[in-house]
Amino acid sequence: MSAPGDEPRAEGEQQPRKRRRLSVIGLLGELLITAGMLVLCYIGWQVWLADIITGSQYASQARSLSQKWDAEEQKDPTPAPTSSATAGPSGPAGTTEDVPVGTAPTKTADVFAALIIPRFDTPADPHFYRPIAQGVSNTQVLQKKGIGHYPTTGMPGAVGNFAIASHRTFYGGALHNVPDLRLGDHIYVETQAGWYMYQFRNLQYMPPTEVQVLEAVPEQLGVTADDRVITMTTCNPLLSTKERMAAYGVFEKFYPRAGGAPQEIATTVQAKG
Numbered sequence: 001m002s003a004p005g006d007e008p009r010a011e012g013e014q015q016p017r018k019r020r021r022l023s024v025i026g027l028l029g030e031l032l033i034t035a036g037m038l039v040l041c042y043i044g045w046q047v048w049l050a051d052i053i054t055g056s057q058y059a060s061q062a063r064s065l066s067q068k069w070d071a072e073e074q075k076d077p078t079p080a081p082t083s084s085a086t087a088g089p090s091g092p093a094g095t096t097e098d099v100p101v102g103t104a105p106t107k108t109a110d111v112f113a114a115l116i117i118p119r120f121d122t123p124a125d126p127h128f129y130r131p132i133a134q135g136v137s138n139t140q141v142l143q144k145k146g147i148g149h150y151p152t153t154g155m156p157g158a159v160g161n162f163a164i165a166s167h168r169t170f171y172g173g174a175l176h177n178v179p180d181l182r183l184g185d186h187i188y189v190e191t192q193a194g195w196y197m198y199q200f201r202n203l204q205y206m207p208p209t210e211v212q213v214l215e216a217v218p219e220q221l222g223v224t225a226d227d228r229v230i231t232m233t234t235c236n237p238l239l240s241t242k243e244r245m246a247a248y249g250v251f252e253k254f255y256p257r258a259g260g261a262p263q264e265i266a267t268t269v270q271a272k273g
Helices: 024-075 138-142 263-270
Strands: 113-117 129-132 147-149 160-166 186-190 193-204 229-234 243-256
Touching: 024 113, 113 138, 113 147, 113 263, 138 147, 186 229, 186 263, 193 229
Parallel strands: 129 147, 160 229
Antiparallel strands: 113 129, 113 186, 147 160, 186 193, 193 243, 229 243
16 A cells, blocks of 8 residues: 555656755855846946947037038138148148138037047947037046047147047947047048048057157157147047057048038938937
């Protein structure tokens, strides 16, 4: 005879599995895994989705500013003044046309220009367009405006060094894709006068304490400039301030606002949103 509860089971019938009791260590492990996943989701939000949203907002601001400048141009088509002391020859070798050079804002966080880099266009950000503000204060400019201009450096189109800075990630991550630049890529800086086109030349990596990239001739202390260059600085690697990265470009051509945006960036300038 079988004991109570030991009745014979039908052929093929499985023994019920006993439920595993969760130990304190197991519970702690599961909580840590959950916390890790939440942290990764938060980082993903900040690095990817939040930057896309913020970048789109910055692009709208830059486009609105451009439209404002267009409206002012239609009311008063007088060419922007040229600063002969800093302008000099422009464009490819052999041309002697002067380039308008505006006056830098004196108030920190004032937006006076915009940055357009076709290489930075992505499916998530198809029309890269970012405002440039005066100063590089982290709280007043880089975290609220996206890109800042080093006040001690030149203005767009001026002989010398027009140097700007931005976070690599977070707060819109304007210079997130700097390593993707290729020799000859076009970098456009838009002001009320028009569009200044620079050609990308090279990247440089340096310690955070390196400041000679802001010289009139980058890395050449006390040397008189005879070229117009742009220097874009940001942090490297991603999610770190261990070192700095600088991208350099050399001025190629100026497009007056009266003639409309260059064909390469016309869609970006005119896009809605």
